[in-house]
Amino acid sequence: MQDDLSWTFAALADPTRRAILARLRSGEATVTQIAEPFLGRMTLPGVTKHLKVLETAGLVTKGREAQWRPCTLNPEPLKDAAAWMEEYRVHMEASLDRLGEYLKTVTTTPTTTTPEPTDD
Amino acid sequence: MQDDLSWTFAALADPTRRAILARLRSGEATVTQIAEPFLGRMTLPGVTKHLKVLETAGLVTKGREAQWRPCTLNPEPLKDAAAWMEEYRVHMEASLDRLGEYLKTVTTTPTTTTPEPTDD
DNA sequence: CATATAGTTTACCGGAAGGCTAATTAACCA
DNA sequence: TGGTTAATTAGCCTTCCGGTAAACTATATG
Numbered sequence: 001m002q003d004d005l006s007w008t009f010a011a012l013a014d015p016t017r018r019a020i021l022a023r024l025r026s027g028e029a030t031v032t033q034i035a036e037p038f039l040g041r042m043t044l045p046g047v048t049k050h051l052k053v054l055e056t057a058g059l060v061t062k063g064r065e066a067q068w069r070p071c072t073l074n075p076e077p078l079k080d081a082a083a084w085m086e087e088y089r090v091h092m093e094a095s096l097d098r099l100g101e102y103l104k105t106v107t108t109t110p111t112t113t114t115p116e117p118t119d120d
Numbered sequence: 121m122q123d124d125l126s127w128t129f130a131a132l133a134d135p136t137r138r139a140i141l142a143r144l145r146s147g148e149a150t151v152t153q154i155a156e157p158f159l160g161r162m163t164l165p166g167v168t169k170h171l172k173v174l175e176t177a178g179l180v181t182k183g184r185e186a187q188w189r190p191c192t193l194n195p196e197p198l199k200d201a202a203a204w205m206e207e208y209r210v211h212m213e214a215s216l217d218r219l220g221e222y223l224k225t226v227t228t229t230p231t232t233t234t235p236e237p238t239d240d
Numbered sequence: 241c242a243t244a245t246a247g248t249t250t251a252c253c254g255g256a257a258g259g260c261t262a263a264t265t266a267a268c269c270a
Numbered sequence: 271t272g273g274t275t276a277a278t279t280a281g282c283c284t285t286c287c288g289g290t291a292a293a294c295t296a297t298a299t300g
Contacts, residue, residue, distance in 0.1 A: 002134075002135050006134060010129070012204075013127075013128075014126060014287095021208075043290065049289080053287095067246045067297045068297095075211040078212055081205065088198050091193060163260065163261080165259085165278075165279085166259060166260075173257090
């Protein structure tokens with residue numbers, strides 16, 4: 001691709017992959033556990049591919065335990081992405097409302113039952 | 121693609137496009153002005169394409185003034201991206217050092233002369 | 241050993257991304 | 271009118287992406 005940041009953003013540019021990351025926020029999970037919400041929409045190899053993208057981007061670490069591959073979230077690359085965005089904070093704040101307020105409204109919204117594994 | 125967030129991240133997943141956004145941080149610019157640092161590496165139609173991606177993602181707004189198309193940065197979509205990242209702040213903070221400190225080290229680094237139009 | 245479970249690899253497909261050159265549109269200027 | 275500058279469009283090519291089905295590897299267990 002070219003650089004780490006591009007890999008990171010590219011990995012994030014897919015709702016399935018973002019949903020996988022969201023799943024891993026609540027702890028380690030095996031491939032089949034991760035895949036479960038998506039099967040019917042997608043096959044297991046499909047999920048494996050997405051996981052590989054996330055792994056390549058360094059966002060997910062895959063361990064091995066017998067026949068299972070426990071996956072864990074690795075947020076390091078997100079720091080660089082966040083740092084990149086930080087440069088634009090002033091622009092975001094300047095545009096109409098402040099980012100902090102905006103984030104507050106977003107962060108305090110429902111965060112409800114997450115019935116569908118759509119995205120995060 | 122699917123959703124706004126995906127378009128945003130996809131648009132950011134390219135160093136040329138990030139460099140274009142960085143250029144626009146210092147104010148409005150025409151297409152040829154934007155393209156100037158990249159010519160030799162890329163043709164004008166190539167830059168136009170990248171601009172269209174940014175425009176589609178809503179990150180850049182193209183005006184018209186005679187034969188020129190003054191482009192401006194539109195940070196709105198970045199807010200959603202930042203809001204998405206916010207959910208992972210605690211994870212980033214948990215991993216070794218705090219994001220705030222990390223961002224401080226990044227933000228206070230050189231920010232030098234930007235001799236090459238590599239990226240941002 | 242045989243079989244079940246967990247996951248990956250291979251091979252294939254359609255479509256989109258990113259690049260180019262050449263041609264075209266649009267506006268200004270002389 | 272004709273020429274110049276600014277930018278886009280069109281057509282083509284190659285590579286990558288997201289998905290599949292089928293075959294394979296690896297580990298556990300009866």
